[in-house]
Amino acid sequence: MNRLSKRHFLKRDREGVASTVGTIMALLVFMTFLSMFTNSYIPVWMQDNERAHMNQAINQFADLKGKIDSLIVTAQVTGSSTIHMYSPITLGAQGIPVFASPTAGLLTYSPQGTGDSGIYVKFNYSLDGVKTRVSESGGGMVELYAPNRYYVQQWVGYENGAMIVKQQDGQILRAWPSIQVEKIGSSINIRFTQIDFIGTNASVGGTGTVGLNLNLVYIDSQTYSFDSTSGMDVNITFRTRYWDAWQQFLDDTCLKAGLTSPTNYGIKIQQVNDNVETVTLWIKNSGTMIYNRAFMDVSVQI
Numbered sequence: 001m002n003r004l005s006k007r008h009f010l011k012r013d014r015e016g017v018a019s020t021v022g023t024i025m026a027l028l029v030f031m032t033f034l035s036m037f038t039n040s041y042i043p044v045w046m047q048d049n050e051r052a053h054m055n056q057a058i059n060q061f062a063d064l065k066g067k068i069d070s071l072i073v074t075a076q077v078t079g080s081s082t083i084h085m086y087s088p089i090t091l092g093a094q095g096i097p098v099f100a101s102p103t104a105g106l107l108t109y110s111p112q113g114t115g116d117s118g119i120y121v122k123f124n125y126s127l128d129g130v131k132t133r134v135s136e137s138g139g140g141m142v143e144l145y146a147p148n149r150y151y152v153q154q155w156v157g158y159e160n161g162a163m164i165v166k167q168q169d170g171q172i173l174r175a176w177p178s179i180q181v182e183k184i185g186s187s188i189n190i191r192f193t194q195i196d197f198i199g200t201n202a203s204v205g206g207t208g209t210v211g212l213n214l215n216l217v218y219i220d221s222q223t224y225s226f227d228s229t230s231g232m233d234v235n236i237t238f239r240t241r242y243w244d245a246w247q248q249f250l251d252d253t254c255l256k257a258g259l260t261s262p263t264n265y266g267i268k269i270q271q272v273n274d275n276v277e278t279v280t281l282w283i284k285n286s287g288t289m290i291y292n293r294a295f296m297d298v299s300v301q302i
Helices: 003-078 243-256
Strands: 084-090 105-111 118-127 130-138 140-146 154-159 162-167 170-175 179-184 187-198 202-206 209-225 232-240 265-271 277-301
Touching: 003 084, 003 140, 003 154, 003 162, 003 170, 003 187, 003 209, 003 277, 105 187, 105 277, 118 187, 118 209, 118 277, 130 187, 130 277, 140 187, 162 243, 170 243, 179 243, 202 277, 232 243, 243 265, 243 277
Parallel strands: 187 277
Antiparallel strands: 084 209, 105 140, 105 202, 118 130, 118 232, 140 154, 154 162, 162 170, 179 187, 209 277, 232 277, 265 277
C-alpha cells in the first residue's frame, strides 16, 4: 500500500470514529434527560394522581354515607323502604402510559357477623315497672385500602354510620355517626341509630370502578324509658380497626353534652388482636333512649 492509499484509509477511519462518538454522546444526552424525567417528574406526577384518587375516594364514601342516611330518613318519613340507590367506588389511581403502572386498590364489604367491625348494645329498661334486658348486636363495614406507592397509604372506611380515614400516623372520623347525648338535670337522654349491613361478604381489587347497590330492608325505631329515680346504664360497644378515632369522637360528644367522666360516662378500650380493639361507651343514669335499627342489604357490582 503506497503512502497516498494509507493516508486515505486513515482519513476514513477517523470519520467512522467521529460518527460513533457522536452517536454515543447523543444517546448519553437522551439517557440523561430520560433519567431526570423518570426520577423527578414521574414520582411527582404519580403522587398527584394518587392524591387525586384519595380525594375522590373520600368524596365517594361521603356520598355513600349520605345515600344511606337518605334511605333511612325517607323510610322514617314515608314508612316505605322501596327505594334503591347505587354508589360507585373508584378502586385505584391512574398510571402514566409507558412509564408507571396504575396503583391498584382493594374494596372489602363485611356484613354483620363477619370481618372486624361490629356493634353491641346492652341496657335495661322499665316495662310496666319491670326491668327488661335488651342485648343487640350488628354492624358491618365497607372499606377501601389504597396501597399508594408515591402518596401516603390510606384506608377509607364506613362503619356504624361513620366515615373514617386512616393512615399509618393517625386516623379521624370525617363524617359523624347518628349518636346524640343530651343531659337534662341529672338525667341523660340518648339517641342512637344502629346501621346493620347484611348480605354476602365480598372483596374486589384492581384499578377500575365498582358499584355498591344499597337496599334498605327494614328500619325499626323504639323509645325506651328508664327508672326515673335511679336510672340505668347504657353500654354501646364498637368492635373496630379505628379505635383511636372512635374513642376521640365519643369522648368529644360526651364532653360537649356537659357530661363528666367518670360521674356520667366512661370509655373503655380492650384489645382483640393486633389490628382490632373494642371501644365501649357506658352512660350512667340514663333517662330515655331512642334506639333506631336499620338493616341495609349491600351487594358489590363489578
